[in-house]
Amino acid sequence: MKLSTKHLLGIKDLNREDIQLILSTAQQFKEVLQRPVKKVPSLRDVTIVNLFYENSTRTRMSFELAERRLSADVLNFAASSSSAAKGETLLDTVNNILSMKVDMVVMRHSASGAPHFLAKHIPAAIVNAGDGINEHPTQALLDAFSMQEKLGKLEGLKVAIIGDIMHSRVALSNMYLLRKMGAEIMVAGPPTLIPKYIAEALDVRVEYNLEKALKWCDVANVLRIQLERQNQPLFSSLREYNLAYGIKRKLLEKLGKDIVIMHPGPINRGVELDSDVADGPFSIILNQVENGVAVRMAVLYLLANRDDD
Amino acid sequence: MAARDNSVIFIKNSGLKTILSEQQLALTVKRLAHQILENHLKLSNTVIIGLQPRGIFLSDRIVAEIRKILPEETILYGKLDITFYRDDVRKSLHIANATDIPFSIENRKVVLIDDVLYTGRTIRAALDALLDFGRPSHVSLCVLIDRRFSRELPIQPDYAGKVIDTIISQKVKVCWKEKDDIEQVILLDS
Numbered sequence: 327m328k329l330s331t332k333h334l335l336g337i338k339d340l341n342r343e344d345i346q347l348i349l350s351t352a353q354q355f356k357e358v359l360q361r362p363v364k365k366v367p368s369l370r371d372v373t374i375v376n377l378f379y380e381n382s383t384r385t386r387m388s389f390e391l392a393e394r395r396l397s398a399d400v401l402n403f404a405a406s407s408s409s410a411a412k413g414e415t416l417l418d419t420v421n422n423i424l425s426m427k428v429d430m431v432v433m434r435h436s437a438s439g440a441p442h443f444l445a446k447h448i449p450a451a452i453v454n455a456g457d458g459i460n461e462h463p464t465q466a467l468l469d470a471f472s473m474q475e476k477l478g479k480l481e482g483l484k485v486a487i488i489g490d491i492m493h494s495r496v497a498l499s500n501m502y503l504l505r506k507m508g509a510e511i512m513v514a515g516p517p518t519l520i521p522k523y524i525a526e527a528l529d530v531r532v533e534y535n536l537e538k539a540l541k542w543c544d545v546a547n548v549l550r551i552q553l554e555r556q557n558q559p560l561f562s563s564l565r566e567y568n569l570a571y572g573i574k575r576k577l578l579e580k581l582g583k584d585i586v587i588m589h590p591g592p593i594n595r596g597v598e599l600d601s602d603v604a605d606g607p608f609s610i611i612l613n614q615v616e617n618g619v620a621v622r623m624a625v626l627y628l629l630a631n632r633d634d635d
Numbered sequence: 636m637a638a639r640d641n642s643v644i645f646i647k648n649s650g651l652k653t654i655l656s657e658q659q660l661a662l663t664v665k666r667l668a669h670q671i672l673e674n675h676l677k678l679s680n681t682v683i684i685g686l687q688p689r690g691i692f693l694s695d696r697i698v699a700e701i702r703k704i705l706p707e708e709t710i711l712y713g714k715l716d717i718t719f720y721r722d723d724v725r726k727s728l729h730i731a732n733a734t735d736i737p738f739s740i741e742n743r744k745v746v747l748i749d750d751v752l753y754t755g756r757t758i759r760a761a762l763d764a765l766l767d768f769g770r771p772s773h774v775s776l777c778v779l780i781d782r783r784f785s786r787e788l789p790i791q792p793d794y795a796g797k798v799i800d801t802i803i804s805q806k807v808k809v810c811w812k813e814k815d816d817i818e819q820v821i822l823l824d825s
Contacts (some may be wrong), residue, residue, distance in 0.1 A: 347730070354731035363767035366719035575699045601728065627719070631728040 329628050332443045333452040336461035337502040345507060346468070351624035352471050352617070359395070359620055371396040372630050375423050377433040378402075379405040379416075379440070384591050384615060385455050387430050392622035401428065402528070416440065430630065433457075438495075444559055451629045459493050459555060465590050466499035468621040470507065472614045473545055476586055481508040486539045488514045489549035489571065489598050492521055494561075495615070496590045497549055503527050514539035515571060518560040536571050540581055547588045548573055548598050564597050575602045586610055654704035654780065654799060654807070655820040662795040664693070666784075667777055668700030669753070670794050671746055678708045682743045687716035687732035690749035692811040693779050693783055697748060711738050715747075720760035734764075741769035746794075750809045752778040780807050780820060 329344050333357045337345075358366055370419065374393050378386055385488060393400045401423070420431065430451045433441050438458030445452050456462040467505065474480055485504055491497045504511050512531040513520055525532050525632065532538040533557075540546060551567065561567050587599075587609045595601050649798055655663060663676075677680040678701075685694025698712050712727065713736035719789065747761055758776060775803045777794035782801045799822070806823040 351731055354716065354718075354733065357734050360769055362769060365767070367763065368721075371725065472656050510765045513658055627724075628728065630725055 327439055327635070328631060330631070333441070334463050334625055335441050335445060335454050335468050336459065337450065337463045337499045337506070340463075340503075342506055345467070345503060346625050348467055348621070348628060349471050349474065352621040355395075356617065358623075360619070360629050361508075363609060364588070365395050365397060367395040369393070369399045369630050372396075372430060373399040373428045374430040374432060374454075375428045376400040376404060376625070377435075378404045378425075379435040380456070382434055382455070384618070385434065385462075388457060388463075388615070388618040390455075392619050392626060393432075395619065396623055396626060398430075398626070417447055420444060420471070424448055424450055430626065433460060441515065444617045453625060453629065456495055458495065458496055461492065461499045462495040462590075463499050463500075463503075463562060464594075464618070464622050464625060465504040467617040467625070468614055469496075469500055469547060469590070470503055471596075471617050471621050472588065472610055475613070475617065476610055477544065479536070482506065483509040483545060484512070484543045485509050485547060486512045486533075487544035487547045488528065488536065488539060488573070490519045490551050491515055491524065491549070492519045493552040494549045494557040496547075499527040499546060501530055503561070505529055512542055513534040513541055516561050517566070535575065536573075536609055537580075540573075540577065540585060543585055545586045545588060546573065547590075549590065550592060550594055551597055564594075568597050570600055572596070572600060573603050575601050575606060576607060578603065578606075584608060586601050588614060591615070617633055637655055647749040651824070652822040653819060654822055655797060657818040660779075660818055660820060664696045665700055666777075667794050667796055668704070670699060671697065671777060672704060674747065678705065678710060681746065682711045682713065682738070682740050683746050683748065684713045684715050684736065684740075684765070686747065686749040686757065687714055687718075687734070689751075689809065689811075692809075692813065693750050697777070708750050713737065715761060715764055716779040717757060717760040717764050717806045722756065723762070726796060736768055740765065740771045741776045742772045742775040742791065744775070745775055746775050748777045750778065751780045751782065751807050752790070752795070753782045753785050753807075754777070754787035755786045759788050759791045781811060782807060817823070 327347060330341055331339050368396035374485060376389055378388060390400055398546050432453045432455050434455040435457050440453050440457050441454040454461060454463055470480055487497050487500055501511055512533050514533045514536060519533055520532060589599055589611050593604055682696055686693040700709055701710060716732040716734045718731040745757055775793040778792045779796040781792050781795040781798045784797055784800060804825055809820050810818060812818050
């Protein structure tokens, strides 16, 4: 058994079996991470470059740790401190790196489709670590892994994705993945942050009232307001956003049931999520971060295979 | 019963050889359990580790035999998967199985159990994996079938159910009731 794709560009390209294979392999890597020596020699002969054209803390560290735990050799590239700032094109940069015998590329880019472009032009396996407002596949995989771990299943689960749906690659990857695995999805947020026709296009429910969305769901995946991607005002102020769509402890206590709170980070405390919720008993935000390493190990491990048939 | 009758005909027609019948297999497992116990009477300091996936069928049976002989003793029994330690990861993809070693192996005597010892590469990987869990005071190896003269690494078993001479083109198939509906060891020519 192997993945149906050579790259991980998006959840869109994966089938149900691929997702299940990644999640079950991640389960075994999670066990590896509990051992006294948290490292396996699987990718000893593999060199991986982390190509980050956009800022990142969690994802970059998580990928780097996953690579090192697999014994791969790791190269780090940050656009801000490189020749890209001198005007080198993406393809030139990557071809230069590959001529140094690099096997895999993990890439984050602010332009949607950048990794897809790269995949057409270079032979190395590519892992998308977030491209513009398109996809962030490993985040969706670790979100699914964390939900499955906490609630035992994905099939039939009711997941509300709350906040800036329009600009969120996490939301899109999550919707693809959860629909493929048989979960129900509701997107909730202000109308200006929810794309038109999303209900028809992606087979999800749309709700503009936060309390109704929370009443409906088992899991609330709360997204960050992506101010850096908004080039026009889409709501009046952060304070007003917090009043209408911020998740508050009081609101959760009123529901009369337990729901799981997730957030892909970084959190804008006091905007989409209040501190007492982010750090409260319903939150599995830090579990998500922990699981991220195991899930990324699984993805890299499954893509490193060169068995072409 | 019908299944077994069919398999006999199958074996006759294709000229396959039975290495161990069901009865012989049961006796061999008992013997291996006794041999392990001879050297590990103080079970408190011994750890039994079955190798995933197919070594588990044998280790389950050996542990059950030891329990029968010493019902009062607690047996430290774990399962080890070596997929991530293989030396051919990039050539062929292997699906990982669960590893479950919920105790320390530090300074304990470890008995590794697998079904067939062939090139020795699996055991090489198992030793690497094992050492990531701690430093055992002693490691020994128990296998059901030892295909001697096929080794690619200097690894030998301490307990062997049956030693056989084979050539590379032959295959040894160990069948277990849980998986194959029949319990026997056969040699396939190809």
